[in-house]
Amino acid sequence: MPKVSSKLAAAIKCSDEFNADACMHCGICTAVCPMGYEILPRKLFRYVQVGLEDKVKENISNIYSCLLCGMCSENCPAEVNIPENVRFLRKYLNEKEFNLS
Amino acid sequence: MPLPTKDILGILADNLNQRKSVLPMSAAKTTRWAKGLDLPKGGKTIIYTGHMYQLIPVIDAMAGQMAKLEDSPITKMFGLGRNVNKLVNMTFFMGLLASKAEQADYDRMLRNIAGLLKKAGVEFGYLYGEELYSGALVYDEGIDGSFAKHAQRVCDLFKKHGVTKVITVDPHTTHTLRTAYPQFVEGFDVEVKSYLEVLAESGMEPTSQLSDELALHDSCIYARHENMVEQPRELLGKAGVKLNEPDLCGKNTHCCGGPLESLFPTESHRIAGNRAEQLKETGSNVASMCPICLVSLRKAAKGSVQVNDISDTLAKAYGV
Structure with missing residues (x-):
């Protein structure tokens, strides 16, 4: 049974630039992402929104594989600042998993 | 086995914290491109390379080695490598592998850029060996504490030299200085422009x-x-x-x-x-x-x- 935590999104949100909650899950970001990984970026932020921290941790490689190229946010109809959201997620993992700040 | 994310990020952050760059290079290498150009030291407007063009031959040499390790059991040794790197600058040895021809190639590009700015009538100086890497990679990887300290260091350097305008030569340094620094350094008000913007605005023919x-x-x-x-x-x-x-x-x-x-x-x-x-x-x-x-x-x-x-x-x- 996956554990959910309502606090995950709040813990990652360290500024108003973290606006993954504006996502309406249309999937355009995933379709245009040069990496072609199913999880990037929509599904990843769905895990964050519902607080599936274990799922986020299972996908650490994918999170650091994001190019931050911004093709997703350029084409996002909800104007989510996706690269900045990925950066915040990395910051969270660096501190929590890698003891790096 | 993929390269170990934690240890590589750790090495990059340690280098930035201890040696002021993710891949520290000697001032002789970072300033060699400007030899003979007679650029004044410092000034209100400066060209800022952020060491990016100079780093490429080193990154290139290093990437060749890293790619060989990507599926090797040696990846397990990166944790040990991180500890050794705290004592000895391992990047220095990677720098020795950099191709001389490639270094000359990238130095020429920087001389092109300085020459174009002069042709456009722009007056600018250069910080030579005092110039620092921007911290771009550490910012991208979300190592914000190390990045914030470094951004402050660069800001203090600008203050020391009375710099009010910085002309950058690559997108990573442009973005880091122009968009990231104001979020991390209170009151950062240095104007940052790419040389391509400066040249276009100059109306040069x-x-x-x-x-x-x-x-x-x-x-x-x-x-x-x-x-x-x-x-x-x-x-x-x-x-x-x-x-x-x-x-x-x-x-x-x-x-x-x-x-x-x-x-x-x-x-x-x-x-x-x-x-x-x-x-x-x-x-x-x-x-x-x-x-x-x-x-x-x-x-x-x-x-x-x-x-x-x-x-x-x-x-x-x-x-x-």
């Missing part, structure tokens, strides 16, 4: 018309993060260069894969290969405006298409 046909590879950061699309096109267009744009260009440009080189070299090369194919379809030689794009695309194209820095074409057209 070419000294010769070229018959070149080029495909322009837009940097993701310049185009999407810094909204800089028209300036390079305007400068090339005035000089008669015909642009054969790839399908994905301008704000919809495709990444060169370079940002993944340090952690996921195989994936980085896959993305670079995809972009090189798209550029090849234009049937033209390619101009890039970022040293990371340049090295990634050159390696991916394997000579099937010529990839050069935009400053080479501009230097030819504007009489440098």
Whole structure:
């Protein structure tokens, strides 16, 4: 049974630039992402929104594989600042998993 | 086994904290390009390389070694490597592997840029050995504490020299200084412009018309993060260069894969290969405006298409 935590999104949100909650899950970001990984970026932020921290941790490689190229946010109809959201997620993992700040 | 993310990020952060750069280089190497140009030291307006062009030959040598390790059991040793690196600057040894010809090539691009700024009538100085890396990679990886300290260090350096305007030469340094620093350093008010913006604004005129046909590879950061699309096109267009744009260009440009080189070299090369194919379809030689794009695309194209820095074409057209 996956554990959910309502606090995950709040813990990652360290500024108003973290606006993954504006996502309406249309999937355009995933379709245009040069990496072609199913999880990037929509599904990843769905895990964050519902607080599936274990799922986020299972996908650490994918999170650091994001190019931050911004093709997703350029084409996002909800104007989510996706690269900045990925950066915040990395910051969270660096501190929590890698003891790096 | 993939390269160990934690240990590599740790080494990059340790280097920035201890040695003020993710890949520390000697001042002799970072300033060699400016030899004989008689640029004044410091000044209100300065050119700021952020060491990016100078770092490429070192990164290139290092990437070759890292790619060999990607599926090797040696990856388990990176934790130990991180501890050794705290005592001994391991990057120094990587620097010894850098190709002399490649170093001369990238130094020439920086001289092109300084020459173009002079031709445009811009007065500027240079911080020489005091200049610091921008911290771009540590910012991208979300190591914000180390980045914040470094941004403050660079800001203090600007204050010490009374710098009010910085002319950058690559997209990563432009973005880090212009967009990230104001979020991390209170009251950061130094004006930051890319040399391509400065040249376009100057209204400089070419000294010769070229018959070149080029495909322009837009940097993701310049185009999407810094909204800089028209300036390079305007400068090339005035000089008669015909642009054969790839399908994905301008704000919809495709990444060169370079940002993944340090952690996921195989994936980085896959993305670079995809972009090189798209550029090849234009049937033209390619101009890039970022040293990371340049090295990634050159390696991916394997000579099937010529990839050069935009400053080479501009230097030819504007009489440098």
